[in-house]
Amino acid sequence: MSWLFENLSDVWALVLTHVALSVPPILLGLIISVPLGWVAHRYRWGRGTLLTIAGLLYTIPSLALIIAMPTILGTQILDPINLIAALTLYAVALLVRTAADAFDQVSPQVLDAATALGYGPWRRFWQVQLPLAGPIIIAGTRVVSSSTVSLVTLGALVGMSGLGYLFTDGTQRSFPFEIGVGIVGTVLIALIFDLIIVLIGKALLPWSRTRRVRNKTNAETLEVTTNA
Amino acid sequence: MNIRGAKRGLTLAMAAGAIFALSACASGDPLSGGGSSAAGDTIAIGSAAFAENEIIAQIYAQALEAKDIKVDFKGQIGQRDVYLKALEDGSLDIVPEYSGNLLQAFDKDSKASTSEEVEKELGTALTNGLAVLKASPAENKDSYNVTKEFSEQNNVKSLADLAGLDRDLTVGGNPELEQRPYGPPGLESIYGLSAAKIKFVPLSDSGGPLTVGALKDGTVDLADIFSTTPAIKENGFVTLEDPKNMILPQNVIPLVSKKANTDKVAEVLNKVSAELTTDDLIELNGKNQGAEKASPKQLATDWLKEKKLI
Amino acid sequence: MLDGLNWLLDPAHWTGSRGIPTRLLEHLAITGMTLLIAGVIALAAGLAIGHTRRGRGLVVGLSGALRAMPTLGLLVFIAVQFGFGVRLAIIPTLIVLVVLAIPPILAGAYAGVESVDPATVDASRALGLTEWQILWRVEFPLALPLIVGGLRSAMLQVVATATVAAYISLGGLGRFLFDALPLRDYPQMLAGALLVAALALILDLLFLLVGKAVLPTGVRAARGNRRSKTPTERTAA
Numbered sequence: 001m002s003w004l005f006e007n008l009s010d011v012w013a014l015v016l017t018h019v020a021l022s023v024p025p026i027l028l029g030l031i032i033s034v035p036l037g038w039v040a041h042r043y044r045w046g047r048g049t050l051l052t053i054a055g056l057l058y059t060i061p062s063l064a065l066i067i068a069m070p071t072i073l074g075t076q077i078l079d080p081i082n083l084i085a086a087l088t089l090y091a092v093a094l095l096v097r098t099a100a101d102a103f104d105q106v107s108p109q110v111l112d113a114a115t116a117l118g119y120g121p122w123r124r125f126w127q128v129q130l131p132l133a134g135p136i137i138i139a140g141t142r143v144v145s146s147s148t149v150s151l152v153t154l155g156a157l158v159g160m161s162g163l164g165y166l167f168t169d170g171t172q173r174s175f176p177f178e179i180g181v182g183i184v185g186t187v188l189i190a191l192i193f194d195l196i197i198v199l200i201g202k203a204l205l206p207w208s209r210t211r212r213v214r215n216k217t218n219a220e221t222l223e224v225t226t227n228a
Numbered sequence: 229m230n231i232r233g234a235k236r237g238l239t240l241a242m243a244a245g246a247i248f249a250l251s252a253c254a255s256g257d258p259l260s261g262g263g264s265s266a267a268g269d270t271i272a273i274g275s276a277a278f279a280e281n282e283i284i285a286q287i288y289a290q291a292l293e294a295k296d297i298k299v300d301f302k303g304q305i306g307q308r309d310v311y312l313k314a315l316e317d318g319s320l321d322i323v324p325e326y327s328g329n330l331l332q333a334f335d336k337d338s339k340a341s342t343s344e345e346v347e348k349e350l351g352t353a354l355t356n357g358l359a360v361l362k363a364s365p366a367e368n369k370d371s372y373n374v375t376k377e378f379s380e381q382n383n384v385k386s387l388a389d390l391a392g393l394d395r396d397l398t399v400g401g402n403p404e405l406e407q408r409p410y411g412p413p414g415l416e417s418i419y420g421l422s423a424a425k426i427k428f429v430p431l432s433d434s435g436g437p438l439t440v441g442a443l444k445d446g447t448v449d450l451a452d453i454f455s456t457t458p459a460i461k462e463n464g465f466v467t468l469e470d471p472k473n474m475i476l477p478q479n480v481i482p483l484v485s486k487k488a489n490t491d492k493v494a495e496v497l498n499k500v501s502a503e504l505t506t507d508d509l510i511e512l513n514g515k516n517q518g519a520e521k522a523s524p525k526q527l528a529t530d531w532l533k534e535k536k537l538i
Numbered sequence: 539m540l541d542g543l544n545w546l547l548d549p550a551h552w553t554g555s556r557g558i559p560t561r562l563l564e565h566l567a568i569t570g571m572t573l574l575i576a577g578v579i580a581l582a583a584g585l586a587i588g589h590t591r592r593g594r595g596l597v598v599g600l601s602g603a604l605r606a607m608p609t610l611g612l613l614v615f616i617a618v619q620f621g622f623g624v625r626l627a628i629i630p631t632l633i634v635l636v637v638l639a640i641p642p643i644l645a646g647a648y649a650g651v652e653s654v655d656p657a658t659v660d661a662s663r664a665l666g667l668t669e670w671q672i673l674w675r676v677e678f679p680l681a682l683p684l685i686v687g688g689l690r691s692a693m694l695q696v697v698a699t700a701t702v703a704a705y706i707s708l709g710g711l712g713r714f715l716f717d718a719l720p721l722r723d724y725p726q727m728l729a730g731a732l733l734v735a736a737l738a739l740i741l742d743l744l745f746l747l748v749g750k751a752v753l754p755t756g757v758r759a760a761r762g763n764r765r766s767k768t769p770t771e772r773t774a775a
Contacts, residue, residue, distance in 0.1 A: 059697070146606040186606060
């Protein structure tokens with residue numbers, strides 16, 4: 001325990017880096033997946049193509065993807081963009097299907113009603129379709145958030161030191177406690193992110209609570225459907 | 229419905245914007261050393277993916293900082309092939325290296341065998357604007373170790389004794405050792421072991437506890453462990469002699485990019501190199517890996533103060 | 539990309555104890571053992587939770603935390619903490635992969651059982667079936683699509699993640715990645731990644747077929763009518 005207090009500032013720096021490496025893939029994944037998910041929902045060809053690509057992406061081992069990034073992007077080998085880009089791809093792979101499912105679930109009658117009230121496609125998307133698909137998208141984002149925070153630790157194998165640094169360093173020094181700090185820290189960051197996403201979801205989509213009870217939609221069932 | 233819907237849309241957009249801005253702030257600081265580090269007058273110092281190298285890199289970094297040189301520190305980056313690439317593409321400026329292995333990375337067929345010869349050849353072998361500063365007397369090299377029992381039972385004290393053994397040999401080390409001239413290829417060509425008898429067990433912890441454990445419990449017969457690792461002594465391992473100098477002298481030597489190859493940097497690091505000894509390395513590793521669990525940063529500060537370099 | 543394919547096509551890489559077939563089999567063995575162990579644990583727990591409707595909150599929270607568990611960290615922690623680290627490298631490897639596989643299987647199991655119409659369960663009860671019979675003869679078959687979905691999801695993650703076993707000396711396709719990483723041998727790394735992806739796709743297809751085969755005829759007919767009702771059902775079908 002005393003090790004933790006003595007090295008608190010170093011560990012804290014790793015936590016900050018870890019957070020900084022985790023947030024962009026989650027947000028970018030969300031921003032990219034929603035329109036793609038809409039395309040997959042709207043067009044039959046889009047569904048086939050996008051969901052197949054997403055499925056393929058998901059099968060690539062994360063380490064290989066991270067390492068391949070400098071070659072693909074032409075970036076420097078230690079550029080954090082490599083890790084962020086790779087994890088964004090994973091986030092998209094997971095979320096596109098969820099987003100497509102979320103849009104599918106919006107009742108066509110509601111959309112018709114909106115059209116009848118004079119909503120154009122653009123306004124209808126922002127004010128009716130997206131908010132109604134919101135709860136499921138939020139649930140999917142929770143899954144993506146947890147897995148991203150966990151995957152950032154792999155950065156340690158390629159010189160990008162989040163909390164994963166404590167794993168490799170702790171291994172070499174035969175120091176399980178240090179590794180344990182890394183594990184607990186990673187899980188804590190993931191839980192805090194999860195809480196934040198839940199709170200944002202509740203603030204933005206106050207109707208989701210009542211809907212959830214009816215549809216039993218949550219991150220768990222979603223994970224099954226997302227990958228199935 | 230209309231107005232409320234619009235309001236919600238707006239809130240959503242604003243919240244998304246806020247989160248994005250927040251993450252941009254968060255990512256600004258700790259990541260600033262990423263791709264852009266090569267710009268400006270900041271010097272990026274990195275280390276290979278093992279603790280001792282990080283301690284030395286910390287010593288370099290702190291010594292330079294004390295002389296008002298701006299430093300960006302990147303801990304354990306990876307193995308040689310990775311950080312050499314990083315030095316070449318400008319994401320890194322200084323890495324503590326080990327002279328013999330560095331030479332072999334650039335000149336596979338080098339015949340150099342003494343510390344002086346290696347250092348001299350390094351002066352011409354390096355490419356892409358890379359250069360080395362003065363070598364330190366401190367040395368840490370790959371070394372083949374066996375347990376005391378194995379040594380006694382098989383009467384093995386030197387790598388030269390291995391070829392006469394009528395048994396298969398399991399060799400443990402980092403995955404890349406398998407390809408290195410001082411790995412199984414060298415055991416074959418220099419010490420005459422037959423390739424069929426060597427079984428390689430890849431362990432990705434750079435001679436750390438997994439490798440030590442594998443040697444102790446007999447998973448491997450022969451383990452590549454850095455010679456300055458305290459565990460060698462603690463476990464009574466026998467380090468095999470290397471009469472044919474398969475493993476080149478490995479003096480600690482700063483490898484620098486063109487950008488970092490300035491008189492000021494050289495002056496600081498040459499002083500550090502002159503003071504650093506092999507015993508220092510063993511002691512530093514002991515404090516880092518032993519009960520103390522001192523951090524590389526702290527160890528570097530203490531060492532520099534002790535040597536009155538800062 | 540081409541280099542990776544060339545590496546794959548080189549006959550020298552297809553033989554011996556370090557050849558592609560051996561690594562594939564090792565990878566399959568690790569994956570299979572993991573799914574077996576995780577399946578037994580997670581299905582038992584998931585079916586119990588689904589049937590009794592108890593302990594759901596606890597398990598949701600717990601599997602959320604499990605999902606965030608960094609595989610590499612847990613792997614080296616166990617390997618360093620317990621002496622058998624390398625000699626029995628399979629033990630730490632299986633533990634971390636089982637941890638990884640449990641959440642999706644568990645979720646599939648209880649979500650599957652919960653998705654069964656309560657009226658159906660009540661009807662079975664009224665017909666005099668014991669709770670045990672209800673679980674096995676009614677809830678389990680009806681939950682199968684989601685259960686298989688959970689297993690598939692777990693399989694995909696395990697196949698991709700089993701590569702970390704190579705960090706502590708085990709075989710499997712991860713060897714190609716970890717051996718190539720320090721040498722920056724991209725063709726080998728690419729070939730390894732392609733092999734993992736191909737294995738995942740083949741297994742995925744297999745699961746798809748098995749999923750169709752195990753679906754009871756009655757359920758299949760009934761599902762046809764309700765097909766587009768919820769995304770949960772649709773994707774799992």
